[in-house]
Amino acid sequence: MTKYALVTGGSRGLGKAVCLKLAQMGLPVIINYQSNEAAALEVKAEIEAQGGSAELMRFDVGCQEAVEVALKEWEMAHPDDYIAYLVNNAGIRKDNVMFMMPTEDWHAVINTSLNGFFYVTRQLLPKMMMRKHGGRIVNMASLSGIKGLPGQTNYSAAKAALIGATKALAQEAAPRSVTVNAVAPGFIDTDMTKDLPQDELKKMVPMNRFGKPEEVASLVGFLCSDEAAYITGEVISINGGLYT
Numbered sequence: 554m555t556k557y558a559l560v561t562g563g564s565r566g567l568g569k570a571v572c573l574k575l576a577q578m579g580l581p582v583i584i585n586y587q588s589n590e591a592a593a594l595e596v597k598a599e600i601e602a603q604g605g606s607a608e609l610m611r612f613d614v615g616c617q618e619a620v621e622v623a624l625k626e627w628e629m630a631h632p633d634d635y636i637a638y639l640v641n642n643a644g645i646r647k648d649n650v651m652f653m654m655p656t657e658d659w660h661a662v663i664n665t666s667l668n669g670f671f672y673v674t675r676q677l678l679p680k681m682m683m684r685k686h687g688g689r690i691v692n693m694a695s696l697s698g699i700k701g702l703p704g705q706t707n708y709s710a711a712k713a714a715l716i717g718a719t720k721a722l723a724q725e726a727a728p729r730s731v732t733v734n735a736v737a738p739g740f741i742d743t744d745m746t747k748d749l750p751q752d753e754l755k756k757m758v759p760m761n762r763f764g765k766p767e768e769v770a771s772l773v774g775f776l777c778s779d780e781a782a783y784i785t786g787e788v789i790s791i792n793g794g795l796y797t
């Protein structure tokens with residue numbers, strides 16, 4: 554029996570760094586992505602060049618049917634294995650002040666971050682809980698879901714809901730030694746933040762810089778490790794001292 558790690562949105566940014574980190578920890582990694590196959594293949598090649606093992610799995614986390622089909626196919630191809638480590642990282646931003654926010658932008662952001670978490674996690678939970686080998690779920694929340702940020706009512710709502718779900722699911726899964734935690738990054742240097750005025754925003758950060766994806770990946774790696782077996786239901790901020 555081999556225990557795999559699945560990282561949603563593993564082709565770029567934080568998800569990519571998490572894939573590399575988990576592979577360095579010796580886990581075979583499944584790199585989920587939505588459309589950017591070239592980027593996902595690069596992550597796979599990088600992991601393999603470092604002696605790790607990785608495979609791609611394409612699906613839109615916000616499409617229940619696509620999630621179910623992809624994960625069922627994987628389970629049929631791996632009857633003796635299971636996904637013991639799940640990082641719900643896929644997420645998008647569609648910022649706007651609320652009075653101008655198109656309905657589709659409200660739903661798209663909630664569907665990816667919140668419904669995506671639900672579709673993927675629900676499907677993997679039975680095996681994780683049944684095996685009793687200490688499964689790990691890490692949800693990528695955000696400073697925005699704790700503090701709320703103007704121009705991000707959709708994103709703040711999705712991430713705050715993800716935090717609530719993390720705390721509830723942690724209590725459901727704890728008797729089976731499965732931990733469920735959330736990570737709440739501040740501003741991290743990825744494609745998602747490249748259109749933001751970085752010079753202006755970093756003045757708000759006591760460390761006077763954006764974080765690096767690898768710094769977030771280290772925290773996720775720790776939460777996935779055996780050492781973190783007694784940490785569950787937590788939301789850990791990683792934001793360079795930005796007040797939350």
Ligand code: NAP
Nearest residue numbers: 562564565566567587588589613614643644741743744745
């Ligand atoms: P990013 O650079 O824009 O990368 C997004 C990743 O998610 C890509 O791999 C993308 O796949 C994938 N993705 C997007 N929608 C998807 C869907 N419906 N189904 C499957 N995969 C999907 O974003 P990031 O900055 O790394 O952010 C990763 C997570 O961290 C998000 O949840 C974000 O909200 C959160 N976060 C980021 C920051 C920050 O400052 N960057 C701060 C706090 C929280 P493709 O390559 O196929 O497009």
